[in-house]
Amino acid sequence: MARSIRTTRSRWPAGAGSILAAVAVLAVTAAPAQATPAPRGTVQVSVGLNGAAPDDQSWSQGISADGRYALFTSWATNLVSQPAKSGRDAYVRDLRTGRTERINLADDGSVLDGFTDYVAINADGRYVAFESDAVNVVPGVQVQGRNEVYVRDRRTGRTELVSGGLTSTDTDKFHSSYAPSLSADGRYVAFVSSRTDLVPDLQGTDPSLARPYTWDYNIYVTDRRTGKTRLVTRGVDGKPGDSMSLNPTISADGRTIGFTSLAGNLLPPEPTPDPAAPAAGGTASADVELAPGAAAALPRGAQSGLSRPTTGVYYTYDVESGRIRAASLDLDGKLGYASFDATISPDGRRAIYALPEPGGSTNGHRYHTVLYVRDLRKGTVTKISGGLPGTASVGSSDHGRITADNRWVYFSSAADNLVVGPQHPGWDVYRHDLRTGRTERVATAPDGSLGNGSSIAPVVDARGGTVVFGSTSGNLLPGAGGPEHVDYQVFARTTGHHGDDDGDND
Template identity: 25%
Template sequence: MHKKILVLLLIFTLFLQWNGPVGAANDTLLESISSSGNQSNSFSYESMVSGNGRYLAFSSDANNLVNGDNNGIIDVYIRDLERNNTECISRSSSGSLIGGYSPSISGDGRYVTFTSMESGLTSSQIFLRDRILNITKIISLNNAGGVADGDCGESAISGDGRFVAFSSWASNLVSGDNNGLSDIFIRDLILNTTKLVSIRANGQQGNFESYNPSISFNGQFIAFVSSANNLVNNDNNDAEDIFVKDMVSGVIKIVSLNNNGEQANSYSSTPSISNDGTRVAFSSMADNLVDGDNNSRRDVFVRDLVYNITKRASESSLGEEVRMESSNSMISGDGRYVAFESGNRPPQVSAASPGHGWLYSNPKNQISQASALVPGDIIDSKDIFVKDLFTGDITKISWSVNGSEANGDSYEPSINYNGSVVSFTSWASDMTNNDHNEWGDIFANGVLVSNPEFKLNGYLTPLTLKAGQWVKVIASTSYPAKSVVALIKGVKINLSFLNGHWEGSYKVPAGEKVGKQNVNLMAYSFLANDSCLLSFNVISTPAKPSNPVIKPVVKPVIKKQTILNKIKSNIPIITKPIIVKVSKPVSTNKPVKATSTVKTASGADLVKIISNIVFPKNIGVERTLITPEYKRYVENLVKKKDYNSLAVEVYYWNIFNYVSYKSGEASKKAGKTGNFWDFWDTTMFHVYGYSNLALWAIS
């Protein structure tokens, strides 16, 4: 039930947000074409869309996408979705084409990395193309500038363009690399340094191969696949796992776990990490990552690294399992959407890097018997889907131009920061009109619009004060920011995100001169920045502001207080164990009250307290749904002595009971006896604005 509350609250909030789901089928356009609109004369694949959704990088064996392409090998291209221009990226600084594959693109589309074996090289290397300066350089180097002495595989550039993670069999990129295996490395393009990623903080290097990196926006977190069993303790499943390395702390975590912390019982692959590094999407053959996984197929999962919760993304909007292969997932930068391919593909060989290929098989005894992910989908073909992790909705992208099943397989999706643009490869010829080249092409789905304006708003309280007093800086942004900073007379204040806005405080130094003090406020998002100038006045006499600073009062006890009053007040700062009891209402028509008689010594006690809440019978809800996952979450809060979060949990349950009560009243006035959820919209406005609606991650 708690899960449903938070999800519904979140749905209401996100209805007002700037970012929406990807477009419908008729928003799909063919993009592996030349600037003049000519269709490619060979196979195109490996598309990667930039975070801002404007640029699309892809690999192609065609020789007619740009003039002068006569090198006879695969090249990397960029398609400007706004200006409809196509340019070749895999070229030297002098302009000659050098070939390449496996592209990765920065958030703004300026930098593109790719793998290439340029003429004269003895092994494949990672290259970086600066599209502004028209410079291309090898970046698979050691700290002395030496080129990798072994082949390099996939690369992933951070959204800010500073770091590049890549796999390599080289042994000379860092000292002490003697395992003779593929490892993960990271190159700092500003400091020109290279570090080994697939190594523990104690210096123990992975004892089996690591590959397929994915990197967070600022390069701090790197997800990757590894067969090593020594990167974390007790790795004994004898299978490829998904790991995340924190490059600041040096700590490696295993991602392919279920909610009990148990390892996947089969192999996992294709990790994709969100911009902030808190969520990782991946595919796995394991059947123990979530309850009810009985399809004996690869599924797509998402792991929340903050709350240590794993969910399955490759299921219908109703949570139904489907018996089809789902893989090649990519999560949007904001962590809300997951794009993936799913379906049962007949035997097929598709092109890969030179000298390689993939064979996909589907034995007759594995043809799907289950329902499709969305209505109308023919499950024996490979299609592209997008899962909304907030609402649970799932959308099929790869429809034909007339809205029917496409006549070819689609795979390898890529998704931008806010989920508004999805690119993919498809062999279908009916996704757009006049697709007649009979090759696999690159398509993009979504209406490309200018990014919404990123706007910073801020204010100070109080505006007049004397030396020695505190001024509070409060800020909000038009869409999520990654950081907000205030500069006051050279002092940098990093604001914290609390209850839907950013806060920070500054103490005016003793002896400060009387007069106006400026505050430079700056906000940074993944796509844009903004700033504003604020000011306050320092006076020599005691200030009498109209809006004085109120110091927070520590309240270790939640006194007798009705839920209505609780909603109207702030949640107290808790520094000692909560003393709270939620008792049954004296009648089914009144909200629950909180009293100060029982100490919550364990998570089980809190669950019992929450269970004491009963729903008004006149709204048709007569039982509490306390799930095992939620119980473990509460017990973990107790174990960590996170009393503030525990207080929030009690607060939310009380809010729900209050809304239940108001819903019952609304239903009685309407002369109805329907289900509680029918009246949610009528009453949820009573609590909107008083509660932190961002607690969706534990849903």
């Protein structure tokens, strides 16, 4: 993609909050165990060397299942001693020891000569998947200077190419792969790609299908153990999806993949929502107020398009059967278009998505988004961000992430009717208890007062003990009462583990 698109300092991060929390942490760890416990309360994750302030902005991306390793991306150049060669890099911070390491590195450990936007971490934090347009990631592998997906083993220090293709016959420089998601053990990697050489029956597909700014991207899943790749978005006609699919999330066991798609051939015609029916959750081109960073789920070139979509149908894919099912239903059972921040629970049982509702928004859009959770086994749908009884709001809610016990949903919202008491004037981070229906604010100052900036993009560990989020607030840390920051930085708050005594995993 064009380098000019990528170097805009203030543009939002791609795929913010890519996370896979597992029900249990794997026995193998990425680093020797430390006796030091994780700090309590709120701490800053994006910290410069020797405690210095970061010299640029950072964004929350993920967290290991035990809450120890926080994953984030940053433009800052003073987070580690090894100098950066490009703009955005990816980092893991050990919340117990305070150690930060750059993880988008070449196989020989050298710094990359390209950018990284999309990242994911597995359950125990050993593996981190990332995409990059660098040409020096794996020596001897020609990637045409385009974006590809890699996995870094933090224990061995090795980096491998995941989206390399069967024969590397696709030489179109505009084809790319991005947005990885990892299974709990790091074996399976789901990702988006416009390459034509990833599976056997697509060999020789016309490269012109994915020229710059097109929507022809599909979802794939690769087994790193066997090296085999499968096309996820295969239509009922046996062909790849006929339009863009994006934002895959793979379950902890690797058996379920959730994704958003604009393709019209994934299901028989009957279940497809009517694009002219906003009552069914809005339309793919509706004037919707999105959460900060939501548009970054699109490929980089597409983000600059004037007619880029804002919503799409959310689907789940069963790896064992190959079945695709539409997931983004509203309370009336109507299929709607969800924003691009939709995801699934670690066990693959629930889909979490935001649907547009008419009635305006805080910034003048015709629609705002409301968060839903659907139990894919029972078929029930719960509205998360509807607000306190007797109230209404035009503030959007999105970026929902759920704990492994399927009880707590963390999300971003600009709504002003979710909790009693003083209301935040902008975006803030909340958590909702699916058992009791109670919602509470998360990104607060030490005395419980409101943050004085905007807080977004929460990611949470398996048990809900630690949440990582981005914020411009200057009063979140003990003893810090400064004004709102210009740049977003990443923070972690220890909330305490939640019990799993509701028996809701049956």
